Amino acid sequence: MTDHSLPRRLERPSALAFLGYVVAIVIVIWAFQGAGFSLDKVLTSPPRFADFMSRAFPPNLESEVMARLGRKMVETLQIAFAGAVLGVILSLPVALLAARGLIAGPWINGIVRNILGFIRAVPDIAWALVFVVAVGLGPFAGTLAIMIDTIGFCGRFFADDMEAVDKGPSEALTATGARRLDITACATLPAAAPAFVSTALYALEKAVRSSTILGLVGAGGIGIELKVGFDLFDYPTAMTVILMIAVVVIAIEALSTWARKTIIGEQR
Amino acid sequence: MTDPVNEILAPSRVSDRAGAQRVPVSGDVQAGSAAAPVVLQDAMPRHDVSVQGLTKNFGQTPIFADVSFRLLRGEAVALVGANGTGKSTLLRCLLGLIPASSGTVEVLGRRITDARSADLRVLRCRTGLVSQKHNLVPRLSVLSNVLHGLLGSHSGPRYWSQSFAPLPARRAAIDALEQVGLANLASRRADRLSGGQSQRVAIARALVAKPQLLIADEPCASLDPAAGEEVMALFFKLVRENGVTVVFTSHHVDHALDYGDRVIGLAGGKLALDATAASLTASDLRGLYD
Numbered sequence: 001m002t003d004h005s006l007p008r009r010l011e012r013p014s015a016l017a018f019l020g021y022v023v024a025i026v027i028v029i030w031a032f033q034g035a036g037f038s039l040d041k042v043l044t045s046p047p048r049f050a051d052f053m054s055r056a057f058p059p060n061l062e063s064e065v066m067a068r069l070g071r072k073m074v075e076t077l078q079i080a081f082a083g084a085v086l087g088v089i090l091s092l093p094v095a096l097l098a099a100r101g102l103i104a105g106p107w108i109n110g111i112v113r114n115i116l117g118f119i120r121a122v123p124d125i126a127w128a129l130v131f132v133v134a135v136g137l138g139p140f141a142g143t144l145a146i147m148i149d150t151i152g153f154c155g156r157f158f159a160d161d162m163e164a165v166d167k168g169p170s171e172a173l174t175a176t177g178a179r180r181l182d183i184t185a186c187a188t189l190p191a192a193a194p195a196f197v198s199t200a201l202y203a204l205e206k207a208v209r210s211s212t213i214l215g216l217v218g219a220g221g222i223g224i225e226l227k228v229g230f231d232l233f234d235y236p237t238a239m240t241v242i243l244m245i246a247v248v249v250i251a252i253e254a255l256s257t258w259a260r261k262t263i264i265g266e267q268r
Numbered sequence: 269m270t271d272p273v274n275e276i277l278a279p280s281r282v283s284d285r286a287g288a289q290r291v292p293v294s295g296d297v298q299a300g301s302a303a304a305p306v307v308l309q310d311a312m313p314r315h316d317v318s319v320q321g322l323t324k325n326f327g328q329t330p331i332f333a334d335v336s337f338r339l340l341r342g343e344a345v346a347l348v349g350a351n352g353t354g355k356s357t358l359l360r361c362l363l364g365l366i367p368a369s370s371g372t373v374e375v376l377g378r379r380i381t382d383a384r385s386a387d388l389r390v391l392r393c394r395t396g397l398v399s400q401k402h403n404l405v406p407r408l409s410v411l412s413n414v415l416h417g418l419l420g421s422h423s424g425p426r427y428w429s430q431s432f433a434p435l436p437a438r439r440a441a442i443d444a445l446e447q448v449g450l451a452n453l454a455s456r457r458a459d460r461l462s463g464g465q466s467q468r469v470a471i472a473r474a475l476v477a478k479p480q481l482l483i484a485d486e487p488c489a490s491l492d493p494a495a496g497e498e499v500m501a502l503f504f505k506l507v508r509e510n511g512v513t514v515v516f517t518s519h520h521v522d523h524a525l526d527y528g529d530r531v532i533g534l535a536g537g538k539l540a541l542d543a544t545a546a547s548l549t550a551s552d553l554r555g556l557y558d
């Protein structure tokens with residue numbers, strides 16, 4: 001009979017692991033220091049926060065304010081949709097170049113993926129600032145910012161989706177002498193289509209969230225109202241804007257979840 | 269068998285080029301002078317597959333070494349061997365889907381072991397592959413899937429979907445479906461088929477371009493025994509009717525003997541058997557399967 005002695009409840013960490021823990025703790029402390037963390041402020045903030053809330057409530061629901069904010073919200077959604085649709089469409093050819101082993105060689109894959117990484121690394125609000133300089137204040141700058149942000153996101157994930165599809169159908173077509181472009185169109189794209197839909201819907205959710213704050217830098221949409229509300233100490237209106245954004249973002253997420261289910265759910 | 273559809277369809281079929289080289293001229297010994305080095309010198313009898321000293325390693329791992337065999341036109345050869353001996357790997361090497369480590373493979377008169385990818389594609393217009401998995405594209409219609417078998421000789425967006433395909437191509441696809449008895453399911457989505465039906469559609473896709481060489485890697489392994497027998501019988505009826513040369517694997521000893529003219533066996537990284545099916549019994553093969 002073999003002797004099954006129980007393992008120890010806690011393994012002693014190796015010296016390297018121990019060092020790792022220490023370094024991690026030091027980094028966390030250092031970060032809190034740099035972040036201006038102050039217990040004092042935390043303790044004194046509840047009264048001030050309560051003060052803000054009491055001044056912001058009830059939110060401003062005057063019909064003319066609501067109408068103005070409503071129009072701005074519609075503009076926000078227009079920016080988000082237009083930017084996301086443009087971005088998704090442009091992402092397709094970009095993703096074809098970024099996907100490894102599809103139609104482009106490893107050099108092009110690498111270059112395109114690095115460019116996409118750069119696009120994602122720059123925050124959407126920074127892209128908005130750049131486009132405000134390039135095309136002037138207004139919703140068009142915001143649309144371009146959303147578009148480029150979407151390309152960074154979808155270009156990469158569409159490419160990953162295509163790399164992940166079952167290679168069997170492509171191999172079967174390769175064996176009959178089909179060209180790469182034909183194989184991509186006939187085997188890879190149809191197989192990746194459900195994943196594309198899912199990714200594109202996430203991109204749309206992301207676009208709606210981004211578009212609500214682009215107004216802060218003058219790139220169109222409802223964000224400007226938020227800024228004006230705070231600048232003029234018109235907290236009730238600012239609160240209306242915040243609530244409106246929350247409702248719309250939640251609604252879009254629900255809609256996108258539903259669409260994802262209806263479009264790709266029936267497949268299996 | 270005359271094939272008017274395919275004639276209309278394929279005025280510039282690559283097979284014509286290879287066909288021209290195929291005519292043997294008696295007494296004409298022009299050993300490699302005018303002909304390009306990729307051309308196999310024609311000798312009677314004609315071999316559709318000629319493998320010489322083929323060796324394959326994945327990185328440091330040797331899979332098989334120094335494998336040599338030849339296939340006559342119209343011959344069906346069963347490749348047998350235990351799981352993991354490299355049967356699928358060998359079949360992939362035959363079509364140049366993966367590169368060989370050393371040795372040469374000549375298929376339909378062309379050396380593929382150092383061919384450029386454009387040449388490989390031209391050659392593959394006359395080959396096809398049926399695998400254990402049917403490898404249909406699930407979201408597309410059965411007819412579109414079969415139509416894709418023509419992509420080797422017919423490139424471009426019109427051949428991507430049956431909705432846009434020219435009439436002769438659609439006819440060819442439906443004829444191929446007719447041959448496997450599934451013309452009635454042409455517009456069904458491929459993922460709505462049973463396993464046996466899917467495999468029959470895969471066979472139709474492999475046959476639609478009238479290939480000269482077919483590779484079948486365990487075509488019935490994913491099916492239940494009854495459906496598997498049906499698929500094997502149908503497959504071999506069609507390839508025999510069309511004079512197609514076949515290399516196939518199966519994990520059933522009986523299949524190798526029933527459907528193969530010859531049996532070759534891999535064991536211990538070597539070609540351990542090459543004999544006519546008639547000269548073998550099931551018990552001769554059992555040893556190779558474990």
Ligand SMILES: Nc1ncnc2c1ncn2[C@@H]1O[C@H](COP(=O)(O)OP(=O)(O)O)[C@@H](O)[C@H]1O
Nearest residue numbers: 326329331349350351352353354355356357358
């Ligand atoms: N792409 C690959 N890379 C590395 N090893 C592989 C690869 N494909 C197959 N192998 C290995 O090669 C061996 C033979 O595989 P395979 O040809 O599928 O065998 P069989 O078809 O006879 O069962 C197996 O050990 C497998 O793990």
Ligand SMILES: [Mg+2]
Nearest residue numbers: 355356357485
């Ligand atoms: Mg195998």
